Amino acid sequence: MIAGGAETTTDIYKRFIALAGGMDAPILVVPTSGNAETYDDSCDCLRWLKQAGARNLKLLHTRDRSVANTDAFVEPLRQARGIWFAEGNSWRHQDAYLDTKVHHEIIALLNRGGVVGGGSAGARIQSDYIPLRSPEPSTRAIPESRWRSGLGLVRNVIIDVHVLARNRQFDLIGMVLAHPGMLGIGIDEDAAIVVSGDKFEVIGSSYAIVYDNKRQIAAENPETLRTVGGLFYMLKPGDTYDMKTRQAARPPNGQPPTNRIVERPWHSQ
Template identity: 30%
Template sequence: MTNIEAKGPLMIIGGAEEKDGKMQILREFARLAGGTDARIVVLTAATCEPEEVGRTYTKVFERLGVADIKIVDTRVRDNADLPNGVESIQQATGIFFSGGDQSKIIERIKGTKLDEAIRDRHEQGVVVGGTSAGAAMMPEIMIVGGDSESAPRLDLVDLGEGMGFLPGVIIDQHFAQRGRLGRLLSALISQPASLGFGIDENTALIVRGTECLVIGEGTITVVDESQSTHNNAAQALQDEQLALFDAKLHILAAGYGFNLATRQPISPQGLALNNLALVS
């Protein structure tokens, strides 16, 4: 068993979510935030183009019928202590982190009054979502960067402090598109988290309590090394390849789920049987 548990829903998106056409993922975020009555705040701390990103998400959510959309731009840390941004979060029913550079989210928001307001609203049940960098920052320990399409090595991945919305896991994004299995395995071997989620583009993991649901067009790769019997991290040098025995691997397509407490995948039939469908 594990104590991994979100408060309000989390929507963790692997990046490059569809912003025209059906827009399934952002449509579900808007629905979780209250539908046409939603009050959505988009946080652009991660991006170097906050105005453009803000306009893009404003247009998307307006198209879905959301009238109340605010952009909170914290391009310097002091902005995250300003009353206007904090008040916007306090009134929000949905909080969304854009993509970009996940380290900027930590530098510009973590430990500020804005951060405190976000955590308070999430504790009260408000949905928190993030795409790409906004997905990577969800755990306590996040992947900051590293090589893709390589075998696991200690020097393959850079780790840093995350926001901690979903503790006890590691998340990587743009997963299949950038060949990041080796990077995720390297992260899992080199730090204490024993559950990893690799999320493809235009794919999202929705978390409510200890239950998860996959939506979107790709898959989510789950690596569970909690019962692995061996790795050579203690003996390997930084540039040497890592070995790992008896880790579990699950591939979850849209409609499948995962239980964070039991560490078990759930079929669509199992979700329906246990009334665990998390979105309409």
């Protein structure tokens, strides 16, 4: 589950808990993206999951990669049904856990039917690449020196968050230019996507935005994306998307959009 961050209700967390197996399912929360060196049960990162009904929560945290590579540290991961990456700075998650035993056990958790979730920084860390934030939106390709590797839990995808709430909807244009084979997915606050295999469903009360470089640049005019600012399309709660075929679908009884955004016509292809 990949959430846009800054949730204002427990709905997204309730869905995550259900996917993990219910209120008593063992769930680990990773607060490493925050500023503190240590965390305890008073951590604010636990608040929303507790309010959503989770009763079996534990923290998993270190900044020491050598600790993250020990069997003792990853043992709780081997028993967990879910893991939630907290908000903050995604590079802190990466610095601590990329290519460690923690990373290996997270993949093992997914392979045995568990669920991984996170909002904001906890969403971005799940993608293949994490572009460093530019101070200004740009349609230009971002140089490789400004990219970090994510955990790669969702392959060939670049994720951005808070996209509409913070006027970031144009930022992913430059990111997919840098990697034309990658799919860009922007997720607004109070929205999330639930990924299963190659498909995802939008949940929450706002939008996910899809940036498909292959379909949106006309072959006869490869500069289209640069010159007109690029095209993207928005998926609302209930919509689904196939990342393999690059096709979206909207159910006939789809939910209405959030009241702070005016919806325009959208047509499935």
